[in-house]
Amino acid sequence: MGRRRRRQPDPADAARALPEAIAALSRTLPAAPSPEIFRRAKFDRPEAAPALWRLLFHVLSPLSADSASVSFTLEAQVRWVKSVLHSQGYPRLALVQLQDDGSQGGRELLLALAWLLARGPLPERLLTQSHVRLGDEMPVCECEALASPGPPAPRVEAEGSVDIRHLQWLMGKLQLRWRNLMAGQQEQCALLGKIHSYTRGCHSDRSLGHLSVTETELLRDPEGGRQLLQRLETENARLEAALEWRHRELVFWRWMDTVLDTCPLEASPPTFLPRIPEPGAGAAGLPVRELQALQEELQALQEELRKAVEARRAAWQAAVGGHGPEWRAARRALQVAVAQDLAALQWAWEQGKGQARPHGPRRLVRTEARVPGRLGLWATEATEALRAREACLEAMLHQLQGQCRQELARLVGVRPGLIWVPPPAR
Amino acid sequence: MSIVTVQLGQCGNQIGFEVFDALFNDSHCPGGLCSKRENEAYQASCKERFFSEEENGVPVARAVLVDMERKVISQTLSKAARSGRWKYGQHSCFCQKQGSGNNWAYGYSVHGPRHKESIMNLIQKEVEKCDSLSGFFIIMSMAGGTGSGLGAFVTQNLQDQYSSALKMNHIIWPYGTGEVIVQNYNSILTLSHLYRSSDALLVHENDAVHKICAKLMNIKQISFCDINQVLAHQLGSVFQPTYSREGSFHYRRNPLGDLMENLVPHPEFKMLGVRNIPQMSENSLAYSTFTWAGLLKHLRQMLISNAKMEEGIDWQVRPPLSGLPPLGKMSVNKETHFNTSIANLVILRGKDVHSADVGAFKDPALYTSWLEPVHAFNVWKTQRAFRKYEKSAALVSNSQSLVKPLDMIVGKAWNMFASRAYLHQYTKFGIEEEDFLDSFTLLEQVIASYCNL
Numbered sequence: 001m002g003r004r005r006r007r008q009p010d011p012a013d014a015a016r017a018l019p020e021a022i023a024a025l026s027r028t029l030p031a032a033p034s035p036e037i038f039r040r041a042k043f044d045r046p047e048a049a050p051a052l053w054r055l056l057f058h059v060l061s062p063l064s065a066d067s068a069s070v071s072f073t074l075e076a077q078v079r080w081v082k083s084v085l086h087s088q089g090y091p092r093l094a095l096v097q098l099q100d101d102g103s104q105g106g107r108e109l110l111l112a113l114a115w116l117l118a119r120g121p122l123p124e125r126l127l128t129q130s131h132v133r134l135g136d137e138m139p140v141c142e143c144e145a146l147a148s149p150g151p152p153a154p155r156v157e158a159e160g161s162v163d164i165r166h167l168q169w170l171m172g173k174l175q176l177r178w179r180n181l182m183a184g185q186q187e188q189c190a191l192l193g194k195i196h197s198y199t200r201g202c203h204s205d206r207s208l209g210h211l212s213v214t215e216t217e218l219l220r221d222p223e224g225g226r227q228l229l230q231r232l233e234t235e236n237a238r239l240e241a242a243l244e245w246r247h248r249e250l251v252f253w254r255w256m257d258t259v260l261d262t263c264p265l266e267a268s269p270p271t272f273l274p275r276i277p278e279p280g281a282g283a284a285g286l287p288v289r290e291l292q293a294l295q296e297e298l299q300a301l302q303e304e305l306r307k308a309v310e311a312r313r314a315a316w317q318a319a320v321g322g323h324g325p326e327w328r329a330a331r332r333a334l335q336v337a338v339a340q341d342l343a344a345l346q347w348a349w350e351q352g353k354g355q356a357r358p359h360g361p362r363r364l365v366r367t368e369a370r371v372p373g374r375l376g377l378w379a380t381e382a383t384e385a386l387r388a389r390e391a392c393l394e395a396m397l398h399q400l401q402g403q404c405r406q407e408l409a410r411l412v413g414v415r416p417g418l419i420w421v422p423p424p425a426r
Numbered sequence: 427m428s429i430v431t432v433q434l435g436q437c438g439n440q441i442g443f444e445v446f447d448a449l450f451n452d453s454h455c456p457g458g459l460c461s462k463r464e465n466e467a468y469q470a471s472c473k474e475r476f477f478s479e480e481e482n483g484v485p486v487a488r489a490v491l492v493d494m495e496r497k498v499i500s501q502t503l504s505k506a507a508r509s510g511r512w513k514y515g516q517h518s519c520f521c522q523k524q525g526s527g528n529n530w531a532y533g534y535s536v537h538g539p540r541h542k543e544s545i546m547n548l549i550q551k552e553v554e555k556c557d558s559l560s561g562f563f564i565i566m567s568m569a570g571g572t573g574s575g576l577g578a579f580v581t582q583n584l585q586d587q588y589s590s591a592l593k594m595n596h597i598i599w600p601y602g603t604g605e606v607i608v609q610n611y612n613s614i615l616t617l618s619h620l621y622r623s624s625d626a627l628l629v630h631e632n633d634a635v636h637k638i639c640a641k642l643m644n645i646k647q648i649s650f651c652d653i654n655q656v657l658a659h660q661l662g663s664v665f666q667p668t669y670s671r672e673g674s675f676h677y678r679r680n681p682l683g684d685l686m687e688n689l690v691p692h693p694e695f696k697m698l699g700v701r702n703i704p705q706m707s708e709n710s711l712a713y714s715t716f717t718w719a720g721l722l723k724h725l726r727q728m729l730i731s732n733a734k735m736e737e738g739i740d741w742q743v744r745p746p747l748s749g750l751p752p753l754g755k756m757s758v759n760k761e762t763h764f765n766t767s768i769a770n771l772v773i774l775r776g777k778d779v780h781s782a783d784v785g786a787f788k789d790p791a792l793y794t795s796w797l798e799p800v801h802a803f804n805v806w807k808t809q810r811a812f813r814k815y816e817k818s819a820a821l822v823s824n825s826q827s828l829v830k831p832l833d834m835i836v837g838k839a840w841n842m843f844a845s846r847a848y849l850h851q852y853t854k855f856g857i858e859e860e861d862f863l864d865s866f867t868l869l870e871q872v873i874a875s876y877c878n879l
Contacts, residue, residue: 163796165692172691179590180683187427187558187679194557 018255021248027241028123030130031058041106042259048106050074056081056112059126074102083287085112094263096288107263114256123242132231135363136192136212140382142389143359196366208365427560427680429475429665430552431489432580435573436498437598438565439491440650443502444658445565446487449476450512452662452813459777459811464675468810471667471677477512478555485512488556490548491519492580494537494572518552520545530612531855533575534619546583553588561592561682564624568616569600569609578619585623592682595624596661599631599831608848610839615857617832618865621872626690628698629828630657634734641737643707659813660702663820668773668806678806688804689769689824694875697828701728701821703736711814718774718782721819725772726786732765732827745791766879767793767825769802776817779807794879829876836869 019035026032033051041048057077072080078100085095095112098105116122192213199211211219218225362377412420433442453472460468477485487506491514493499499521506513520541553559562584566577577595584593597620600609620627635656639648643656664685667677678684690696703725704716724736731743743764770792774782788799812818842848843862853859 166796168694169692169797169801172693173687176592176683176687176691179592180680180687182590183427183558183560183680183683190557 017248017251021245021252024241024244024248025123025252028127028238028245029055029059030126031055038110041110042255042262044105044107046103046106049104049109050102052106052109052113053078053081053102056085056109056116059113059116059122060084075100078102086287090115107259110256110259111263114253114259123245127235127238127242130235132228132235133361133363134212134214135208135365136196136214137361137363139361140377140385141359192364193366196364200366208363209367210365212363427475427558427683428478428488428556429560429563429682430549430556431476431487432549432562432564432584433489433491433502434564434566434577434580435493435570437567437570437573438577439493439498439502441596441598441654441657442489442491442565443505444651444654445661446476446489446506446512447509448655448658448662448813449666450485452666454511455811455813457811459816460809464810467675467677468667468808474557475560475665475667475681484510486515487512488552489514489518490545490552492521492545492548492576493519494522494524494533494576496521496523515552518548520548528571528606528608528612529851529855530571530575530578530608530615531852531857533572533577534579534615535575535856537572537576538579542579542583545580546587549584559588559591560680561594561625561686562588563594563596563682565596566616567598567600569604569606569612571612574612574616578616578623581620582623592626592686593624594626594628594682594686595620596628596630599629599633601632601636602831602834604632608842608851610835610842611848611852611862613835614839614865614869615861618868621696621868625696626686626698627696628700628822630660630700631734631831638705638735642705642735645707656705659705660700660820663702663775663812663818664700664773664822666775666808666812667810668775668808672807677808685771685822688771689822692768694872695768695824697832697872697876698822698824699827701725701734701823703728703819704815705735708814716817718778718817718819721817722772722782722784722786725819725821726792729767729770729821729823729825730765730792732763732825745789747791763826765826767802767823768797768879769793769804769824771804771806771822773806773820773822774817775808775819776811776815777809779809779817782807826876826879829873832869833873836866836873840866 022035022038026035026038032055033048037048037051041052053074054077057072057080060081078098082096082098090112092108092111092115095105095108098108195213195216196210199216200209202211203209203215214228218228362382365376408420412418431442431445433439449472453469473479473485476488478488480486491499491502499519503514503519522537522541549562564577564581564584566573568574581593581595584591597616600606600613606612617627632653635653636648638656639645639652643652645652665681668681670676670678689698703721704714706714724739727739727741727743728734728736730745731740733739745764770787772784772787774784784803784805787803787805790799793799793802843866849859849862852862
């Protein structure tokens, strides 16, 4: 009985492992190029760059930009990818310095992709975003909308002065569009309610009980059913590819090490504040310029605050004056009161923290059951959470409006020759 | 989405009936130059907007009828019921026994508050019948007593109670040589109040429609019924269904919202006018053929020369050369002045509608300098023909065309006000001189804004 002799690793296996890993990655990501492009990118071949820019654009953009992405030129996509990566804290400056026409930098783009993959479960997150949903879903929180970077905005040329009537027109249009959107959403809700109550008892899953719009359409229109099947099959293929990728990714990371080795060293290591390159360095100069301005403003504000605090303290001490027993008692009472307030705040915050705020999209189910399913959430709870959030936001709005009013009042005082005509009271 | 119509006063109720009748008859017109499936979609869309269903299947107009006397409302109800094809709701009317003697202040300060709850309840019931509310369409005259004063009051209450719903007031501009001596007072009070609480004011001038009846329709003895039918035809050609997008065959769900978004987002510019082409008696229709090119050319010239019908158009008026401002600022005294638009909406219905070329309306010279044609101009289309017209085009525009009539009314009202004539009729019921002055200020501002385009 001897020890089993270790089999020599088959060199052919090793040679296959990397392309297979990259192929799996390419099958699971949206709009990914072929493994051959990845290989060429390592050697910085020019044909690799545009494909990888497009891949990064699709990976970073929210779902809604997918259909609109065809209308964006490569240059626009490049600029946008740079700004999003920068805002997410991507450390390598070489990427920012790549040309906007998207013709170079395959190796840097590979590194950027690897950085994104290393930060979190990227393929899984993308799959969740594009998941085919059979039910009628509604988000119960705004986290998704707030977290994703907006789609690229069209470039607007500001040619000097703008007629204020044009601005008023645009603002009015925006307000009307919001109102129309709300009316449309109310209509959708009313109609969903009708469909859910008309199809009661039609669903094979008892816990759901009724059909969703997609399911109803499936029954009405066979062609739609075929398209749905195709989408499900595509999603399935991507899921399988994602599993395979997880299985094989180690090989990919070893290969990325070799890619990193072939890159020239960065000029200086990143410090606490990312070192801001000269303003005007390509289109990324714009957000970078703003960062620099922000930094200066922050420092100035800190200085101002320090001076103000010192002045206040000095003035208070002068006003308070002596150290008599009355004064000491008053001071003690004040300290106690403040401690109580702080404790109350702390307690309130901890209470709020305990309640799990509902998150994510949920399927709408109209039911007469007493208890929601295991993972269910009553609509009333969701609306309560949303109302609390609304109250918070309204309070913030009032505060900001108050600040605006104060600012206006201050401005009125500054220019005595100016006549202010307020809008007509209702 | 549904539109709830509020018919106010004699004027509002008579016109309202003609409007619903025109809408219904058009949607049930056989043929319509399109497939059966398309026809059914058109009908369903029209029905959802303007009618609700009752048990026995007869469509009920989504309307609330209000008047201070019984006569007109009973006539309206019976006319609708007689047709057998559609009707008004039995409990959708509110009327009293006495009139208000063309007294705006009485309508606004007495009738309004006294009957506010009953009227608003009726409206609420109508709103609850809708799956979703697109907005309110309020039909009223500007110069009469009940319609105008009460209308202003009701619109204000709609603003308070349904602040997120859209409101369009359809206003009948009185004859220049009208019979009511205080019609100019009533007009300025109505307009100023509506400007504050309504989202859009769609204006029809009695003089203009009268001329259409005389010249185009060849009617000898023109009655109010004839005028109202022309009005209803024009409104129908605006509000009947159209495709939601270029290349789509689904009908637009929120016509009121889309119209307002395109034409009245600016709070200072709310006055809209309607033009329709061709407009003729049904007898002549059989002998006429039209091309889109011809119709659109006439419609464009009607717009820029401020003509209200396709006969007697002044072809000399031309848009100013690009780059140059229109000859001086607009003066209300100039006869033939180029009518600058802020925004336009063209609605095309009928055969080969997709081949119609609206490029001439995208000329920047037609519009004010601060809004480009891409923002200012929109076109809606449907293949389905409107009534018996193989091709028809309507134009809703926010332009300077109402400045002159408005200025005239304000001028006459001011002259009367300066001599304090008839003011006691208003102050007696709580409308003070202050209110008049506020109205004059607001309307002068509107005139100035439009003149400075």
